[in-house]
Amino acid sequence: MLTFQLRTTFVDVQTGDELSVYLHRRDAKEHGIGEKDRLIIGWRGGSPTVVTVNLTSSLIERGQIGLCQDFKKRTGIKKEELVKIQLLGTPESVKHIAKRLQGQSLTYRETLAIIKDIVNYRLDDAVIAFYLSKVFFTNISDQELYHITRAMVESGQQFNFDGQLIVDKHSTGGLAGNRITPIIVAIISALGLTMPKTSSRAVTSPAGTADVFEVLAPVSFSPREIKPLLKKNNAFLIWGADGIAPADDRIIEIANELPVEPFTKLVTSIMAKKVAMGVNCLIVDVPINPTAKVKSLEEAREIEKLFVDLGRLFKMKVKVVFYASFGPIGRGIGPALEARDVLRVLQQKDDRPADLQKKAVYYSAELLKLAGRAKGSQANRQALECLTSGQAWKQMQKIIEAQGGRPNIDSEDIKIGRITHQVKAEESGSVRMIDNKALGWINRSLGNPTIKQAGIYLHRLVGETVEKGDTLFTIYATSQARLKYALDALKKNKIYHIYKGNGPL
């Protein structure tokens, strides 16, 4: 097998792929390497890494391998480091993928080999896409879904809490606002349950829970910081830690440009992260909404079945709770405005959004019941009291502090974009529907989720009546240019659907 050595140097190119390296054409020729070939490179103190070849005769000298700055950042590799180079053959897992494409089923070991090779960059993006298309866009057995999920768990970091009860809550997403998670974490852990919550950042929505909570405290922690952090308060709220079901990140990267996500893929992705975190008791929020991800009761039931079946195979208690609505939950949309809503509820301010509090309490109660800590309406009372008594807020202050945030922050301290624009009702009537997708477009054009202070505040919610000239919503922007983008987007995206007159809702 071909191996040889080269010395590192850095090349100022950003390809969007940190694993691109540059070889001198003559070195490559000497060793029978072509552009687009994949190599395994190894160096002292680094783990073997798969990279892709580009060729040049002038950017680097002979005997050098050119790396980009992102690769340095990721691995800590230095200049003039001696690197061992080996040509990567076609991995065995390609044969398993071919077998699956031809309609045969795979053993667990074969599935694991595929998922591991997805994680370690041994497979070509297109080959992975062929596989994903086959497993997620045609019929898949519970058995195979379990295999894929288990392989995603086992190809990454895993946490084990020795039989301890570990609870969690997750939403299938797609609803603007709906920031119940931080409130539930506070209530549930204040009541003595252990909840190591990992959340995602927004992919296509205005904000993910991680984006919102980052307004209050840092959310990036490495796997080795997780256990000590959890010990402090029996809970945290962090961004899905590095190395937990890492296949999911690669899969998201590859399926990135597709505007659809199959439910099987969604459920696998969520469950893999839960299993890897050691969760054994899980409540799933499935929002049903004509402008969200899940639009019908039928679809919601499909998702429910997937969760429950997978839960059984992993010996995890799972309960799926549907929540139908014609608008978002809460009044603020965008990281800062949503964080303010969360604090208003936890701090029991007068202007707290009632729907957000109600939903958070409801899901907390469901979790208490599933964990066997309360029964019937007692669960709801217990969760509500924890919130109204200030106990939940005290617990949240400890969590914020443990993660390095400012525990004495008041909801009104949160900075919101200074440039505002109010949109008024053109007619009287009642609000029938608020379009999530339209909201998403406007928020995105304001710079969410990256620009945290930007966002939209909804003065009217679904079911409320509106007089002509009333303010429907306020846009908060961080620059005039951004406001202009948002107003342009608004022309093509209607947010409020108002029933004129006094007709039925």
Added chain:
Amino acid sequence: MLTFQLRTTFVDVQTGDELSVYLHRRDAKEHGIGEKDRLIIGWRGGSPTVVTVNLTSSLIERGQIGLCQDFKKRTGIKKEELVKIQLLGTPESVKHIAKRLQGQSLTYRETLAIIKDIVNYRLDDAVIAFYLSKVFFTNISDQELYHITRAMVESGQQFNFDGQLIVDKHSTGGLAGNRITPIIVAIISALGLTMPKTSSRAVTSPAGTADVFEVLAPVSFSPREIKPLLKKNNAFLIWGADGIAPADDRIIEIANELPVEPFTKLVTSIMAKKVAMGVNCLIVDVPINPTAKVKSLEEAREIEKLFVDLGRLFKMKVKVVFYASFGPIGRGIGPALEARDVLRVLQQKDDRPADLQKKAVYYSAELLKLAGRAKGSQANRQALECLTSGQAWKQMQKIIEAQGGRPNIDSEDIKIGRITHQVKAEESGSVRMIDNKALGWINRSLGNPTIKQAGIYLHRLVGETVEKGDTLFTIYATSQARLKYALDALKKNKIYHIYKGNGPL
């Protein structure tokens, strides 16, 4: 919509993707462009081209766009050319792909939009792979297969010969040697039929017909050279011309690393090229062989059905003829050795391979019958006489001359690798099987198809008896190093399967 201008310069990087361009980080930032974004670029005299962005702060100046040499070669673009840049949004066809992935069927217009965007690089490789996996690796209707094939035809160059009878022959491939095509082209066009034969180069095999014929004459012609070339002798044998069903090239690129090819994909690819070339009468050779692409009669029948059904929809007469064997056809394997076999048959040399002649005559006869030029055994006699009388060779000389080759070449003038190695039989017996795949490996390690003079000559064919010590085959190499590679490969790949003793074959 965002447009701005940059000036071209050239960057010495070969990524394997000629459509990678380099932008200055600050220019990119100013226009809101990130790495991996796709742009449409246009310039005077060039057609709009989709390219992918890489960023740098030092390889080029601000105001420049860096292109690689391959892009220059392809387009003829010059240095300091003014280029208009436009950000490419998500193409509409992504929505059609999403629809198809979710199990809905597409209209012809939707399929055409997808195929066109595949051709013009508007779609991400992974998105294309999701689509291909769905259409080619699950059940597909005749209707959809027809739509895809028609879209492949219509998104490229098309030839129309005004109702003239245009005949052709194609093989599904996978059998070493089997170089009947040049002989058939000579016989059929000598007998007055029009046969514009386009052939492929080898992808994984030792040689494609285009690789072999290139030993005798140039095979690369542009679309505008095709009609005049055909007029000269009513036939040619060229490499599948640029721009004919161009989607196929992109699809091959993307499915490149998969070790399986669904029959639907294979048939679509062949039929699209035939329809685009104006063929209306086609004989398909399907070799059935335990070590080739099609292994069973059942598979062969599956392919037959696909060809016949698609043929009907395109109003093309198609006949599929199976050919079962336990070894290759002909004695030479590798471009030069196969070209020599072809000439030995056309020039009726004493040492011509009998099986190659027999098969070429048989398929010529089938084509004569399908085209209505002869009936029953008369067709075979006509084809054979055309060959033995020297008429076919005279016709081939004209074809070679028209394509710019040397028409007076003798089979024994063809240069073969000078370094030889003979492999002898270790025991006596009869040859039961010659492994195509094993042959492929050895030929590949000799440098086929790129190194044309290298190859293997089979002294014993299936069904022949062998005495211990007889030469089974000779390896022809162009360097000692290549011979060593081949001998190493030979250790792991057994070519001859010999039945010991005098038992049944």
